[in-house]
Amino acid sequence: MVEFLQFTLSGISFGMIYAAIALSLVLIWRGTRLLNFAQGGMAMFTTYVAIEVVHHTGSYWAGFAAALAAGVVLGAVAELAVIRPALGKPELNAVIITIGLLVLLEGLAGILYGGQFRSFPAAFSVIGLRAGSTPLGVSRFDVFVAGAVLATTLLLAIGFRYTSVGLRMRAAAFNATVARLSGIRVARVITLGWALAGLLGALAGVLVSPSTFLYPNSMDSIFVLGFTAAVIGGLDSPVGAVVGGLLLGVALSYAAGYLGSQGSDLTTVVALVILVVVLMFRPDGIFSGARVRRV
Amino acid sequence: MRAQSTPRVLGAALVVAVMVVILSIRLNTFRDYQIAEIAIEVTAVAGLTVLTGLSGQISLGNGAFMAIGAYTTALITLHLGWPFIAVLVIAAAVTAVAGAVVGLAAARLHGPYLAGATLLVGVALPSVANAYPGTFGGDQGLNVVFTTPGFLGVNFPLTRWQAWVCSAVALVTLVLLANLSRSRVGRNWRAVRDNEVAAALAGVNVARTRILAFVVSATCAGMAGALLAIVTELVAPGAFTITLSIALLTAAVIGGLGTLPGALWGSLVIILVPTYATDVATSHGLSSSVASNIPVAAYGVVLILVMLIFPQGIQGGVRWALGLFGIPSAPARPAASVPDVTPRAGAAPASQHTVPARKGSPPESQEKEGTP
Numbered sequence: 001m002v003e004f005l006q007f008t009l010s011g012i013s014f015g016m017i018y019a020a021i022a023l024s025l026v027l028i029w030r031g032t033r034l035l036n037f038a039q040g041g042m043a044m045f046t047t048y049v050a051i052e053v054v055h056h057t058g059s060y061w062a063g064f065a066a067a068l069a070a071g072v073v074l075g076a077v078a079e080l081a082v083i084r085p086a087l088g089k090p091e092l093n094a095v096i097i098t099i100g101l102l103v104l105l106e107g108l109a110g111i112l113y114g115g116q117f118r119s120f121p122a123a124f125s126v127i128g129l130r131a132g133s134t135p136l137g138v139s140r141f142d143v144f145v146a147g148a149v150l151a152t153t154l155l156l157a158i159g160f161r162y163t164s165v166g167l168r169m170r171a172a173a174f175n176a177t178v179a180r181l182s183g184i185r186v187a188r189v190i191t192l193g194w195a196l197a198g199l200l201g202a203l204a205g206v207l208v209s210p211s212t213f214l215y216p217n218s219m220d221s222i223f224v225l226g227f228t229a230a231v232i233g234g235l236d237s238p239v240g241a242v243v244g245g246l247l248l249g250v251a252l253s254y255a256a257g258y259l260g261s262q263g264s265d266l267t268t269v270v271a272l273v274i275l276v277v278v279l280m281f282r283p284d285g286i287f288s289g290a291r292v293r294r295v
Numbered sequence: 296m297r298a299q300s301t302p303r304v305l306g307a308a309l310v311v312a313v314m315v316v317i318l319s320i321r322l323n324t325f326r327d328y329q330i331a332e333i334a335i336e337v338t339a340v341a342g343l344t345v346l347t348g349l350s351g352q353i354s355l356g357n358g359a360f361m362a363i364g365a366y367t368t369a370l371i372t373l374h375l376g377w378p379f380i381a382v383l384v385i386a387a388a389v390t391a392v393a394g395a396v397v398g399l400a401a402a403r404l405h406g407p408y409l410a411g412a413t414l415l416v417g418v419a420l421p422s423v424a425n426a427y428p429g430t431f432g433g434d435q436g437l438n439v440v441f442t443t444p445g446f447l448g449v450n451f452p453l454t455r456w457q458a459w460v461c462s463a464v465a466l467v468t469l470v471l472l473a474n475l476s477r478s479r480v481g482r483n484w485r486a487v488r489d490n491e492v493a494a495a496l497a498g499v500n501v502a503r504t505r506i507l508a509f510v511v512s513a514t515c516a517g518m519a520g521a522l523l524a525i526v527t528e529l530v531a532p533g534a535f536t537i538t539l540s541i542a543l544l545t546a547a548v549i550g551g552l553g554t555l556p557g558a559l560w561g562s563l564v565i566i567l568v569p570t571y572a573t574d575v576a577t578s579h580g581l582s583s584s585v586a587s588n589i590p591v592a593a594y595g596v597v598l599i600l601v602m603l604i605f606p607q608g609i610q611g612g613v614r615w616a617l618g619l620f621g622i623p624s625a626p627a628r629p630a631a632s633v634p635d636v637t638p639r640a641g642a643a644p645a646s647q648h649t650v651p652a653r654k655g656s657p658p659e660s661q662e663k664e665g666t667p
């Protein structure tokens with residue numbers, strides 16, 4: 001029972017990171033109908049920015065803020081520079097461009113920072129918390145991870161619901177043509193969506209790097225699982241992204257915990273099984289809504 | 296894919312075969328290895344370009360089929376010691392079955408959901424090798440021994456023989472795929488890609504057609520995996536990463552989706568650009584971390600630029616260039632785009648999100664293609 005609680009809590013902590021990546025993919029999907037394969041690469045790059053800032057200023061929080069700011073800039077610049085010219089061409093072109101961007105960022109990181117594994121500091125103690133004498137399987141930092149993603153998600157949700165910018169973003173995602181006719185600058189809204197996605201990715205990068213180390217490919221597997229979470233939840237649904245991330249995080253934590261070393265080798269197989277089962281019943285994800293795809 | 300008469304396809308294949316033989320004899324061992332590498336890539340990419348370009352299904356998991364082909368080859372060679380041609384046939388058959396299974400699961404999925412499911416197949420399957428080291432050799436992988444046949448004499452270089460075998464398989468695959476795409480099967484694929492409802496009304500079995508495309512594509516990838524096993528003489532999970540699956544799709548799109556010559560152009564870019572950039576970087580005496588990463592960055596830049604300059608891929612650029620000289624190489628319609636990545640606007644309810652048409656031209660306008 002204690003084990004179960006430990007696995008659940010640590011699963012939630014990792015699940016929130018998958019949720020952050022999934023949410024960033026959903027933001028971009030709703031605006032551009034595009035899968036951003038560079039999301040993990042952007043997160044990796046902004047975490048290097050954070051490392052440099054932490055190194056020079058000695059302050060974790062300065063690095064944290066720098067990573068988020070770099071994420072916003074990188075997202076917006078990527079959209080303006082390479083994605084916008086490719087929209088309206090065959091859809092896969094933009095996908096390949098994001099793959100090119102991923103490869104470019106990984107190459108640049110290698111050139112600037114080298115390929116070796118770098119450790120990244122955690123904001124809080126990583127020593128496991130205890131309730132009385134039973135270890136909970138999570139640390140103060142894990143709580144911060146879950147809290148930070150949850151707070152960002154809630155802020156975004158409130159922004160989408162109650163601000164006029166949020167309303168414009170929802171309108172543009174709902175129907176770009178009608179939104180444009182009502183005077184919304186859809187192009188700007190899309191750039192903003194990419195900037196917010198960059199911010200979420202940067203957050204995920206900073207939060208996951210203390211447990212994975214940082215190297216040019218370090219976000220690849222996190223991206224794959226974040227993408228899986230988005231697909232499970234349904235790419236149109238921000239709620240789905242968070243639920244998908246948590247579901248995946250907890251399930252993988254159980255697999256790694258109960259199946260032993262073979263379980264951690266088979267993490268992706270477990271993720272695949274979950275994905276296949278979900279898509280068998282809901283081909284457009286759990287939160288795909290009432291919309292039916294007319295073949 | 297434009298219709299090519301059988302003599303023209305066979306003629307082109309013969310010309311390429313002669314070129315490969317001449318090149319492999321004149322060039323050094325490393326170039327022979329590269330020829331084999333390119334041929335392997337072409338085999339896998341050709342299968343994927345048919346799947347994605349003609350039947351409209353995206354796959355980010357074809358690296359897993361390559362892994363299945365490669366492990367089948369390694370296991371049979373190790374335990375049974377059969378000749379390569381028999382192993383190749385069995386590897387193709389095994390991956391065909393795997394393709395049918397994945398195709399069956401994928402038949403209901405579209406766009407990013409299909410991409411996500413196949414991506415995870417591509418990541419998950421090779422990790423099975425790690426979980427069962429007793430059978431699959433774990434991280435270290437399995438060694439494959441491949442020798443030149445006796446009739447070529449003892450001094451015949453192994454790499455040249457590998458280049459020949461790989462090129463022969465690639466060319467036969469291309470000829471067969473060219474035939475297939477002109478047949479009833481190819482017409483069904485295009486019909487399903489362009490409009491599933493219309494295809495079903497015209498009597499096409501949509502599910503079977505889509506699954507068949509997966510089987511064909513998986514078979515090609517499986518043969519490529521078998522070839523990879525005999526060229527690298529080692530089958531290990533490290534060779535079948537997410538990068539491999541993504542590189543296959545990249546090659547197909549860069550070359551020109553749905554065109555078989557495009558599979559060749561794309562493979563040339565994928566194999567040669569990194570090598571060339573490495574040569575340039577090392578010749579300028581840069582530090583090793585810089586020199587080894589410049590090719591990576593350059594490859595990324597090439598991907599972005601090709602997609603921005605040639606929206607229809609390199610084959611689209613080739614057609615345009617031939618058109619300048621008045622050579623009518625293709626009908627004036629754009630190469631196959633993939634309508635499947637977004638839900639189709641024409642069939643969508645009013646609440647459907649659509650791609651904002653920034654340049655004033657709706658992206659759907661070029662998708663429709665008259666079924667021949």
